Amino acid sequence: MTTRQILGQLEGLRARDLPTHGGRTLAYVYDSGVAEADELGRTALAMYGGTNGLDPTAFPSLLQMERDLVEFARPMFHGGDQMVGTVTSGGTESILLAVKTARDAADVDKPVIVVPDTIHAAFHKACHYFGVERVSVPVDPVSFRADPAAIGKALEQYGDRVVMVAVSAPSYAHGVLDPVRQVAELTRPAGVRLHVDACIGGWVLPWAEGLPPWDFAVEGVTSISADLHKYAYTPKGVSLLLYRDPGFRQAQFFASADWPGYTMLNSTVQSTKSGGPVAAAWAVVRYFGVDGYRRLAQDALAGTRAVGDGIASIDHLHVVASPDSTLVAIGVDDALDVFTLSDLMLDRGWFVQPQMSFKDFPATVHVSLSAATAPSVPEFLAALSGSVSAAVAVGPIQVDPGLRDAAAAIDPATLDDATFDALLQIAGLAEADGQVAAPPRMAAVNALLDIAPPAVREALLIAFLDRLSR
Known part of the structure; x- marks a missing residue:
């Protein structure tokens, strides 16, 4: 293959990924918004x-x-x-x-x-x-x-x-x-x-x-x-x-x-x-130095404060804990669920990270604010408000009580590959033909995983990763 063909294939593969610049991917990547620094790093x-x-x-x-x-x-x-x-x-x-x-x-x-x-x-x-x-x-x-x-x-x-x-x-x-x-x-x-x-x-x-x-x-x-x-x-x-x-x-x-x-x-x-x-x-x-990092940190912190203030004005949402840095955990009331909200935000061009419930802590939405996101906070809040309205309109996901009881009764140590394959299908992580892939909308899957005990959730996701990489 020629260099041009290989690079073209790479560009095609990359097109399916989340964007790493622009400040709209609010987990996994961090964007200064300074193109010259990005080019220098590369x-x-x-x-x-x-x-x-x-x-x-x-x-x-x-x-x-x-x-x-x-x-x-x-x-x-x-x-x-x-x-x-x-x-x-x-x-x-x-x-x-x-x-x-x-x-x-x-x-x-x-x-x-x-x-x-x-x-x-x-x-x-x-x-x-x-x-x-x-x-x-x-x-x-x-x-x-x-x-x-x-x-x-x-x-x-x-x-x-x-x-x-x-x-x-x-x-x-x-x-x-x-x-x-x-x-x-x-x-x-x-x-x-x-x-x-x-x-x-x-x-x-x-x-x-x-x-x-x-x-x-x-x-x-x-x-x-x-x-x-x-x-x-x-x-x-x-x-x-x-x-x-x-x-x-x-x-x-x-x-x-x-x-x-x-x-x-x-x-x-x-x-x-x-x-x-x-x-x-x-x-x-060396490019940013102390003064550059001070400015970037202050921009990100200001954006975080603006997000917190904006969330306070959106019905059905609240900030779980007043942030000391640039991370915000967003809680919801019973009118919606965080997993549907996360999917709807992705539809609007913003990746936010759902965090599952843990002990007495309810599920939340996580956002990491970087310097590049700060100027776009009004757009983020508008998308968040619209997503909340849409999530409330469809209502929270209801997990079948039978599935909840079955998940609680599973001992991952006793499960074989065939049973894992069946569970992956039930969880929505595999098709009837056994093909494994994450669905375009994850809300239903995440809601089911959220009610599973941690050990079961871990086992299912390990099985998913194993089959995804085969």
């Missing part, structure tokens, strides 16, 4: 796409760029002269490494991390991968913030087995900042690491006003994760994992000389890793 990505961060002596430019990114972050997060950091492939890898490092440094039997219910699911993944027990404690039912008293009880209960406590800045689901200082007052005297997950807030909160301290300014915070491919507006995927001092990072590294090849030495989960994302991040961060 150019740097291509320039360094063939380099390999496996060996910093072979590509010293990548090591220098990593040092520069950490140095840029130092004053942002009130890091001292001893602060060190590592560039990773994204927030999940940063969190995986933070948990793995805490586990290895502590070297205890049956290690435990204590987290609020609202902690990002990447911590669940880290515990699953690394054999660490996760103890999740309830959050305050009104503010949705971590409850220091509940964390304190868990610290007392699990004692020396606790290798880390983690909190959010802010939490993804509700956009609120956990009480970092109060939690640190519990972890510091106990000698327990305290990780602040600022993956989504790290490049916004330093320029937000009126917030309590949440970073290394709080004595007792030992590590912070902060993604650059979110509100630093760099190409995917780049994150920083920062430590208060080198002693906290030492157990992160891996080395093996016990084979006849080169001595493996890794700072991250990856061995071979493209230098492209690092170079792209370095270039974009």
